[in-house]
Amino acid sequence: MVDGESTITGLQERFAELDEEALQKPSNVLPEFDTDAGAKGLQILLVAMRASPHGGNTLISTGQLKADGTFDGPTPVSDGVYEPVLDSAIVTDGRAGLAAIRHGDKGVDLILQKKGESQAGPQVQGVPGEDWDPPFDVGRPAGVEFKALQLGLDAQGRIALFGLSTSGEVWWLYKRPPQAVPTEVTITPPGTQTPITITVDELKPADPPFSAWQKLEGPALSRFTLTNNADDRILLFGVGEAGGDVIYNEPKTLNAATPADWAGWSELTPGGATPFGPVTASIDSVNVINLFAVDHHAEVSHSSQVRPGVRKWTGYTRPGLVMDGVSCLTCGLDGNDNVALAAYSSGGTVWTNQELVAETGHWTGWQPSVKASMVKALSLQFAGDNSLVLFGLAGAEGEVGDVWMVGQAGPTSSEWGATPIKLLDGVTAMVAQRDLRGMPE
16 A cells, blocks of 8 residues: 555645646647557557455556557556446546546545556556556545546546436536745846845645536436537536436536536437437547437437537437347547447347548448447447457446457458457456557557
8 A cells, every 4th residue: 555645745746747737738728649549559548347356346457569459468557446437538648547436435536647658557467556646536525426427628628527426416526727826936136146035926736636526407317428529628418317318518618617607408409219328429520529329219319519519409310220229339439530339239239330421421331240248338449550449348237247359450441350359357347548658669
């Protein structure tokens, strides 16, 4: 275990570094990275909760060793014990961040990658946290327990964390920006040898580094997700417990600090085949947000902004029909920033669909791509050659299962690997994330 005082000091230093780096960037722009994954060797990071024989789950990660999709063995992220609730996102300086719920007191931990060109996971096998900062306890609202988390980066480059409570409430906190603190400094003016003391405003890390948890008032939700708008503001999407409509909420300003800075929950678009089930969303190559939801007919409904950044949406359409009953859905971006979809059907098949031309809504159409059984979670990322990689978590709800992966034969190819590759076992939750630090040499 890490000494408590040194842990706090280390975390304060890490958040101070994040503050200093954020000050070097335009305030309303997300950090930009070279997306030429083949040239830079960017890897995919797979993070999972593995069931512990002593109760709860341990948090583990594995990363690509080679551009062909070879993964390292799993290694622990921390020595904490967690619930099977997990989310990840890229934070201010390009490292991955994780959010997880502790098994004991149900508080939330935020965990960031350490800097450096190294593979995901601890550098010393079996030693928790060698490549991760110690967990930072952001707590939970009094009397509230979360059943889902969403982690993101807002328009000011701040880490933003959202929790969905067991009663359907949405709570939010964010990393506070640096503060101007009056500081006395001693200088010797030119032309004199007499020092003087003056007071200047010095930017210092906020203390505490995160805001308090704040509730975004609105109807109770059964599930939620998020993505970023064209101007980098976060958009939250949820499914209402009453009626099952898709609703959404977004901040009205780039530097939202209180719930009053949010627009409030609104119906996305009327006429949907309610009640909706799983939802997922992504911005595309023309900076339009696309929302996908499993509808009452167990098909995938699609709505998108009529123009980038506006609060007006198209009516629901379908990017083809699966005709086999969809129960699990995910979306991601390919190497050309076009949206890709994967869905699991009751017939034991994972279907894929890839956007070819965003402006005209031209899709490949659903195609059966992977034979699999009892898939309860899916995740899509793109590999070093811009082809897609699909990850699946098998197993009945509430039980452990295996994580497998299968790769696309090439960018926009209609062919996928014939046999999924098993990566992890005993898993209760998983998420795949881009790792912008690069693969090990």
